[in-house]
Amino acid sequence: MSTATSGSKKTQTNGNKNSSQHKFQGRLLLLQVFVAGAASLSLEMAASRLLAPYFGTSLFVWANLIGLILLYLTLGYYGGGLLADRYPRPQIFYTLTGVASLLIALIPIVAQPILHWSLFAFVGNDLDVFYGSLISILVLFSLPMFLLGCVSPFAIRLRVEQIGKAGRTAGMLYAISTAGSILGTFLPVLVLMPYIGTSLTFLVTAATLLLMSIIGLVGTRLGNGHLQ
Numbered sequence: 001m002s003t004a005t006s007g008s009k010k011t012q013t014n015g016n017k018n019s020s021q022h023k024f025q026g027r028l029l030l031l032q033v034f035v036a037g038a039a040s041l042s043l044e045m046a047a048s049r050l051l052a053p054y055f056g057t058s059l060f061v062w063a064n065l066i067g068l069i070l071l072y073l074t075l076g077y078y079g080g081g082l083l084a085d086r087y088p089r090p091q092i093f094y095t096l097t098g099v100a101s102l103l104i105a106l107i108p109i110v111a112q113p114i115l116h117w118s119l120f121a122f123v124g125n126d127l128d129v130f131y132g133s134l135i136s137i138l139v140l141f142s143l144p145m146f147l148l149g150c151v152s153p154f155a156i157r158l159r160v161e162q163i164g165k166a167g168r169t170a171g172m173l174y175a176i177s178t179a180g181s182i183l184g185t186f187l188p189v190l191v192l193m194p195y196i197g198t199s200l201t202f203l204v205t206a207a208t209l210l211l212m213s214i215i216g217l218v219g220t221r222l223g224n225g226h227l228q
Contacts, residue, residue, distance in 0.1 A: 025090065028216055029155055033173055035212050036097060036151040037180025038187070042205045043104060043148075044069055045188040047141060049198045050107075051133055054115045060130040068137045069145050076149015083150065084157035090220040093154050098213035100147035105206035107140055108199035114139050152177050 047065055048057065055061050083092070118136040122128040152173055159169045192201040 025216075025219055026159070028212075028219055029090070029093070029158060030173070030176055032094070032097060032212050032216055033151060033155045033176050034180035034183075035209055036100075036148050037177035038184035039100075039104070039180075039205050039209050040069075040073065040145065040148045041181040041184030042188045042192075042201065043141065043144065043184075045185060046193065046198050046201045046205070047137070049193055049201075050111055050140075051115070051136060054119045054136070055129045055133040058129060060127070061133045064130065064133045064137055068134070069141065072142050072145035073149035076146040076151075077153055079146065080150025081153035081157070084154040088157050090158060091217060093151075093158060094213045094216035094220065096147050096150050096154065097209055098217070100144045101206045101208075101210035101213060103144040103147070104202055104209065107144070108202045111140060 044065065047069075048062070051061055051065070080096075083096075115136055118132040118139075121135070122131045155173050156166075156170050159173065160166050188201050188205075192204060196204070
């Protein structure tokens with residue numbers, strides 16, 4: 001009798017532990033969606049400052065910046081949905097955000113030669129600013145913004161696995177992502193770029209996203225009961 005009772009208590013303890021782990025991982029996923037949303041707009045705001053000394057802040061530059069970033073995010077939404085359906089695992093999710101953070105960190109390092117080349121490649125053309133900024137944005141921001149676009153559909157797929165309420169889950173995650181984007185709009189403009197500069201703004205954004213990715217990967221592996 002005592003053996004059965006002990007076994008029952010052990011099962012209940014394990015169940016409570018698993019439930020706590022699932023809650024922690026679920027909250028971590030939501031936090032990463034928020035951080036990724038903030039990173040996407042932080043990247044856009046910092047990009048405008050990065051391009052300004054070379055191409056100015058004309059409507060041509062802003063049209064390229066907004067239009068291409070929307071294109072990259074759109075492709076990311078689609079690609080992230082396909083990838084999530086095929087590999088619906090948190091490890092893949094956090095790996096994507098980790099790679100995105102590393103690509104963001106590379107931007108201030110490789111930007112100067114790319115921007116210099118783009119500036120002089122189209123000299124003499126009536127639309128030199130348009131084409132120059134177009135190429136710069138294409139080279140510097142396509143991959144990280146594509147990966148950030150993968151975040152929301154991937155997170156929805158993972159949360160639907162846990163909850164099974166697709167409409168509410170999608171609405172909640174897009175709301176969280178948009179809330180992060182609001183922070184990512186104002187924080188770089190009002191705090192980061194005025195006080196630490198454009199390059200460090202990219203690096204702070206990358207470091208925050210990378211830290212959350214590492215925590216997510218470690219938390220996921222610990223939740224599975226072992227480190228790989």
